[in-house]
Amino acid sequence: MVHKILQRGKGFSVLAGDTEYQTEFVIFAAPTFLAPYLMEGMAPLYDFEYSPWLTANLTLEHFPESYGTDPTWDNVFMESPTLGYVDATHQSLRSHVDRTVWTFYWALADGLPSENRQLLLNQDWNYWKDAILHDLERVHPDIRKCVSRIDIMRLGHAMARPKVGAIFSAERRNLAKMHGRILFANSDLSGFSIFEEAQYRGVHAADRVLSQVAGTEARTH
Ligand SMILES: Cc1cc2nc3c(=O)[nH]c(=O)nc-3n(C[C@H](O)[C@H](O)[C@H](O)COP(=O)(O)OP(=O)(O)OC[C@H]3O[C@@H](n4cnc5c(N)ncnc54)[C@H](O)[C@@H]3O)c2cc1C
Known part of the structure; x- marks a missing residue:
C-alpha cells in the first residue's frame, strides 16, 4: 500500500511499506479522494461523493x-x-x-x-x-x-455517485485532464464507478505516459 507520494525534482518518490520508488510519472488509480492523504500540499476534495x-x-x-x-x-x-x-x-x-x-x-x-x-x-x-x-x-x-x-x-x-452539478465540476474536470507527470485514473473521475470507465481511464493514462516517455526519448536521441 502506498502511504506517501512526494515531488522530487521533475519526478516523484513513492513510498510503499519500507520501500521507496523513484518514478518519472505516477498513475494514481486509487479512489481520487485518497490523494490528499498521500500527496503533500493537496487540498481535500469537495466535489467527490x-x-x-x-x-x-x-x-x-x-x-x-x-x-x-x-x-x-x-x-x-x-x-x-x-x-x-x-x-x-x-x-x-x-x-x-x-x-x-x-x-x-x-x-x-x-x-x-x-x-x-x-x-x-x-x-x-x-x-x-x-x-x-x-x-x-x-x-x-x-x-x-x-x-x-x-x-x-x-x-x-x-x-x-454523481451529485447535482457533478458533470460541471471544475475540480473533477481538472483532475481528469491527464496533463503533467501525475495522472489520475480512477473511475470516480467519470462521476460514478463502472467497469467501462475504470478500463477507459486506466488505458488512457498508460497511453499518455507512454507517449510522454516516447516524446522525451525522441528529444534526447
Ligand atoms: C459491491 C459492488 C458491486 C459493484 N458492481 C459493479 C458491476 O456490476 N459493474 C460495474 O461496472 N461496476 C461495479 N461496481 C463498481 C466497481 O467497483 C468499479 O466498476 C471498478 O471496480 C472501478 O475500478 P477502479 O479501478 O476505478 O477502482 P477500484 O476497483 O476501486 O480500484 C482502486 C484500487 O486502488 C487500491 N488502493 C487504494 N488505496 C491504495 C494505496 N494507498 N496504495 C495502493 N493501492 C491502493 C485499492 O486497493 C483498489 O484495488 C461495483 C462496486 C461495488 C462496491
Whole structure:
C-alpha cells in the first residue's frame, strides 16, 4: 500500500511499506479522494461523493423454498431497499448442487453518505444479519433454516455517485485532464464507478505516459 507520494525534482518518490520508488510519472488509480492523504500540499476534495455499501456472502447448506419463480442467477426483490443477491453456483455444470453461496448487495443509497457510513460503523454483525435475513425471508420463507454462515463486508466508500452539478465540476474536470507527470485514473473521475470507465481511464493514462516517455526519448536521441 502506498502511504506517501512526494515531488522530487521533475519526478516523484513513492513510498510503499519500507520501500521507496523513484518514478518519472505516477498513475494514481486509487479512489481520487485518497490523494490528499498521500500527496503533500493537496487540498481535500469537495466535489467527490461516495456511497457506502454492505455486501454479504451467505453459505447455504441447501436451497430454500422460493415464492413465485425458479432460482435465477441475479435476484432483485420488488419494494426492497437492497439489491438482492447473486447465486455463485448458478452456472455450475454439476448435475446436482446441494450447497451454495449467495452474495447479497445493499447499496446504502438513501440519505446522506456520511450518516450511512456512521450506521455501518455503529451496527454490528447481528444487526445486519437480521436485516439481511428479514429481507430474504419475504421471498424465501425458510431461509433461516438454510444458512450456516454469513460473512459481512462494510465498504465505507464503495462507489462514487454523481451529485447535482457533478458533470460541471471544475475540480473533477481538472483532475481528469491527464496533463503533467501525475495522472489520475480512477473511475470516480467519470462521476460514478463502472467497469467501462475504470478500463477507459486506466488505458488512457498508460497511453499518455507512454507517449510522454516516447516524446522525451525522441528529444534526447
Ligand atoms: C459491491 C459492488 C458491486 C459493484 N458492481 C459493479 C458491476 O456490476 N459493474 C460495474 O461496472 N461496476 C461495479 N461496481 C463498481 C466497481 O467497483 C468499479 O466498476 C471498478 O471496480 C472501478 O475500478 P477502479 O479501478 O476505478 O477502482 P477500484 O476497483 O476501486 O480500484 C482502486 C484500487 O486502488 C487500491 N488502493 C487504494 N488505496 C491504495 C494505496 N494507498 N496504495 C495502493 N493501492 C491502493 C485499492 O486497493 C483498489 O484495488 C461495483 C462496486 C461495488 C462496491
